[in-house]
Amino acid sequence: MGFLKKLMGGSVTPAARFNFYPLMVKCRRCGEVINAGVNLNNELSETCNANGIVTGYFCRKVMLGTGRCYQQIEVSLTFDSSRRLKDRQITGGQFVE
Ligand SMILES: [Zn+2]
Known part of the structure:
Protein backbone atom coordinates (compact mmCIF):
# COMPACT_ATOMS: atom_id res chain seq x y z
CA MET A 1 0.00 0.00 0.00
CA GLY A 2 2.90 2.35 0.73
CA PHE A 3 4.02 1.84 -2.84
CA LEU A 4 0.67 3.03 -4.23
CA LYS A 5 0.60 6.01 -1.92
CA LYS A 6 3.99 7.09 -3.19
CA LEU A 7 2.75 6.93 -6.78
CA MET A 8 -0.46 8.83 -6.10
CA GLY A 9 1.04 11.56 -3.96
CA GLY A 10 3.71 12.59 -6.46
CA SER A 11 3.03 16.32 -6.25
CA VAL A 12 6.56 17.25 -7.34
CA THR A 13 6.70 14.65 -10.10
CA PRO A 14 5.89 15.98 -13.56
CA ALA A 15 3.35 13.98 -15.57
CA ALA A 16 6.02 13.05 -18.10
CA ARG A 17 7.63 10.81 -15.52
CA PHE A 18 4.65 8.45 -15.80
CA ASN A 19 5.33 7.57 -19.45
CA PHE A 20 6.90 4.30 -18.42
CA TYR A 21 5.54 2.03 -15.75
CA PRO A 22 8.31 -0.22 -14.37
CA LEU A 23 7.17 -3.72 -13.57
CA MET A 24 8.97 -6.97 -12.77
CA VAL A 25 7.29 -10.35 -12.60
CA LYS A 26 8.53 -13.72 -11.41
CA CYS A 27 7.60 -16.99 -13.09
CA ARG A 28 5.61 -19.30 -10.83
CA ARG A 29 7.26 -22.40 -12.25
CA CYS A 30 10.98 -21.66 -12.67
CA GLY A 31 11.40 -18.45 -10.70
CA GLU A 32 12.79 -16.45 -13.60
CA VAL A 33 12.36 -12.72 -13.16
CA ILE A 34 11.10 -10.98 -16.31
CA ASN A 35 11.01 -7.26 -17.00
CA ALA A 36 7.41 -6.45 -17.88
CA GLY A 37 7.64 -2.67 -18.00
CA VAL A 38 4.77 -0.93 -19.75
CA ASN A 39 5.14 1.98 -22.16
CA LEU A 40 2.19 4.15 -21.14
CA ASN A 41 2.22 5.95 -24.49
CA ASN A 42 1.59 3.03 -26.79
CA GLU A 43 0.72 -0.08 -24.80
CA LEU A 44 -2.49 1.11 -23.17
CA SER A 45 -6.05 0.65 -24.41
CA GLU A 46 -8.59 3.30 -23.54
CA THR A 47 -11.54 2.46 -21.34
CA CYS A 48 -14.60 4.59 -22.13
CA ASN A 49 -17.91 5.07 -20.39
CA ALA A 50 -21.31 5.02 -22.15
CA ASN A 51 -20.80 8.61 -23.34
CA GLY A 52 -17.50 7.82 -25.01
CA ILE A 53 -15.47 9.69 -22.41
CA VAL A 54 -12.15 8.12 -21.48
CA THR A 55 -12.37 6.97 -17.88
CA GLY A 56 -9.11 5.09 -17.72
CA TYR A 57 -6.70 2.76 -19.44
CA LYS A 86 -5.52 1.49 -10.00
CA ASP A 87 -5.48 -2.27 -10.04
CA ARG A 88 -3.28 -5.14 -11.20
CA GLN A 89 -3.68 -8.86 -11.56
CA ILE A 90 -1.32 -11.66 -12.52
CA THR A 91 -1.64 -15.33 -13.41
CA GLY A 92 1.24 -17.76 -13.81
CA GLY A 93 3.60 -15.72 -11.66
CA GLN A 94 3.88 -13.00 -9.07
CA PHE A 95 4.82 -9.35 -8.95
CA VAL A 96 8.32 -8.47 -7.78
CA GLU A 97 8.52 -5.23 -5.80
ZN1 LIG B 1 9.30 -20.10 -15.99
Missing part, protein backbone atom coordinates in the same frame (compact mmCIF):
# COMPACT_ATOMS: atom_id res chain seq x y z
CA PHE A 58 -6.10 -0.94 -19.56
CA CYS A 59 -3.09 -3.06 -20.44
CA ARG A 60 -2.84 -6.81 -20.84
CA LYS A 61 0.49 -8.52 -21.40
CA VAL A 62 1.42 -12.15 -21.82
CA MET A 63 5.05 -13.03 -21.24
CA LEU A 64 7.20 -16.10 -21.64
CA GLY A 65 10.53 -16.63 -19.96
CA THR A 66 13.71 -17.01 -21.98
CA GLY A 67 14.59 -20.43 -20.59
CA ARG A 68 13.10 -23.83 -21.27
CA CYS A 69 10.07 -23.10 -19.14
CA TYR A 70 6.81 -22.73 -21.03
CA GLN A 71 4.80 -21.13 -18.27
CA GLN A 72 2.91 -18.12 -19.59
CA ILE A 73 2.64 -15.15 -17.28
CA GLU A 74 -0.34 -12.91 -17.90
CA VAL A 75 -0.54 -9.46 -16.39
CA SER A 76 -3.58 -7.15 -16.40
CA LEU A 77 -3.10 -3.53 -15.36
CA THR A 78 -5.85 -0.97 -14.87
CA PHE A 79 -5.04 2.75 -14.83
CA ASP A 80 -7.18 5.80 -14.09
CA SER A 81 -7.59 8.65 -16.58
CA SER A 82 -4.32 10.18 -15.31
CA ARG A 83 -2.52 6.91 -16.16
CA ARG A 84 -1.93 6.06 -12.55
CA LEU A 85 -2.18 2.42 -11.58
Whole structure:
Protein backbone atom coordinates (compact mmCIF):
# COMPACT_ATOMS: atom_id res chain seq x y z
CA MET A 1 0.00 0.00 0.00
CA GLY A 2 2.90 2.35 0.73
CA PHE A 3 4.02 1.84 -2.84
CA LEU A 4 0.67 3.03 -4.23
CA LYS A 5 0.60 6.01 -1.92
CA LYS A 6 3.99 7.09 -3.19
CA LEU A 7 2.75 6.93 -6.78
CA MET A 8 -0.46 8.83 -6.10
CA GLY A 9 1.04 11.56 -3.96
CA GLY A 10 3.71 12.59 -6.46
CA SER A 11 3.03 16.32 -6.25
CA VAL A 12 6.56 17.25 -7.34
CA THR A 13 6.70 14.65 -10.10
CA PRO A 14 5.89 15.98 -13.56
CA ALA A 15 3.35 13.98 -15.57
CA ALA A 16 6.02 13.05 -18.10
CA ARG A 17 7.63 10.81 -15.52
CA PHE A 18 4.65 8.45 -15.80
CA ASN A 19 5.33 7.57 -19.45
CA PHE A 20 6.90 4.30 -18.42
CA TYR A 21 5.54 2.03 -15.75
CA PRO A 22 8.31 -0.22 -14.37
CA LEU A 23 7.17 -3.72 -13.57
CA MET A 24 8.97 -6.97 -12.77
CA VAL A 25 7.29 -10.35 -12.60
CA LYS A 26 8.53 -13.72 -11.41
CA CYS A 27 7.60 -16.99 -13.09
CA ARG A 28 5.61 -19.30 -10.83
CA ARG A 29 7.26 -22.40 -12.25
CA CYS A 30 10.98 -21.66 -12.67
CA GLY A 31 11.40 -18.45 -10.70
CA GLU A 32 12.79 -16.45 -13.60
CA VAL A 33 12.36 -12.72 -13.16
CA ILE A 34 11.10 -10.98 -16.31
CA ASN A 35 11.01 -7.26 -17.00
CA ALA A 36 7.41 -6.45 -17.88
CA GLY A 37 7.64 -2.67 -18.00
CA VAL A 38 4.77 -0.93 -19.75
CA ASN A 39 5.14 1.98 -22.16
CA LEU A 40 2.19 4.15 -21.14
CA ASN A 41 2.22 5.95 -24.49
CA ASN A 42 1.59 3.03 -26.79
CA GLU A 43 0.72 -0.08 -24.80
CA LEU A 44 -2.49 1.11 -23.17
CA SER A 45 -6.05 0.65 -24.41
CA GLU A 46 -8.59 3.30 -23.54
CA THR A 47 -11.54 2.46 -21.34
CA CYS A 48 -14.60 4.59 -22.13
CA ASN A 49 -17.91 5.07 -20.39
CA ALA A 50 -21.31 5.02 -22.15
CA ASN A 51 -20.80 8.61 -23.34
CA GLY A 52 -17.50 7.82 -25.01
CA ILE A 53 -15.47 9.69 -22.41
CA VAL A 54 -12.15 8.12 -21.48
CA THR A 55 -12.37 6.97 -17.88
CA GLY A 56 -9.11 5.09 -17.72
CA TYR A 57 -6.70 2.76 -19.44
CA PHE A 58 -6.10 -0.94 -19.56
CA CYS A 59 -3.09 -3.06 -20.44
CA ARG A 60 -2.84 -6.81 -20.84
CA LYS A 61 0.49 -8.52 -21.40
CA VAL A 62 1.42 -12.15 -21.82
CA MET A 63 5.05 -13.03 -21.24
CA LEU A 64 7.20 -16.10 -21.64
CA GLY A 65 10.53 -16.63 -19.96
CA THR A 66 13.71 -17.01 -21.98
CA GLY A 67 14.59 -20.43 -20.59
CA ARG A 68 13.10 -23.83 -21.27
CA CYS A 69 10.07 -23.10 -19.14
CA TYR A 70 6.81 -22.73 -21.03
CA GLN A 71 4.80 -21.13 -18.27
CA GLN A 72 2.91 -18.12 -19.59
CA ILE A 73 2.64 -15.15 -17.28
CA GLU A 74 -0.34 -12.91 -17.90
CA VAL A 75 -0.54 -9.46 -16.39
CA SER A 76 -3.58 -7.15 -16.40
CA LEU A 77 -3.10 -3.53 -15.36
CA THR A 78 -5.85 -0.97 -14.87
CA PHE A 79 -5.04 2.75 -14.83
CA ASP A 80 -7.18 5.80 -14.09
CA SER A 81 -7.59 8.65 -16.58
CA SER A 82 -4.32 10.18 -15.31
CA ARG A 83 -2.52 6.91 -16.16
CA ARG A 84 -1.93 6.06 -12.55
CA LEU A 85 -2.18 2.42 -11.58
CA LYS A 86 -5.52 1.49 -10.00
CA ASP A 87 -5.48 -2.27 -10.04
CA ARG A 88 -3.28 -5.14 -11.20
CA GLN A 89 -3.68 -8.86 -11.56
CA ILE A 90 -1.32 -11.66 -12.52
CA THR A 91 -1.64 -15.33 -13.41
CA GLY A 92 1.24 -17.76 -13.81
CA GLY A 93 3.60 -15.72 -11.66
CA GLN A 94 3.88 -13.00 -9.07
CA PHE A 95 4.82 -9.35 -8.95
CA VAL A 96 8.32 -8.47 -7.78
CA GLU A 97 8.52 -5.23 -5.80
ZN1 LIG B 1 9.30 -20.10 -15.99
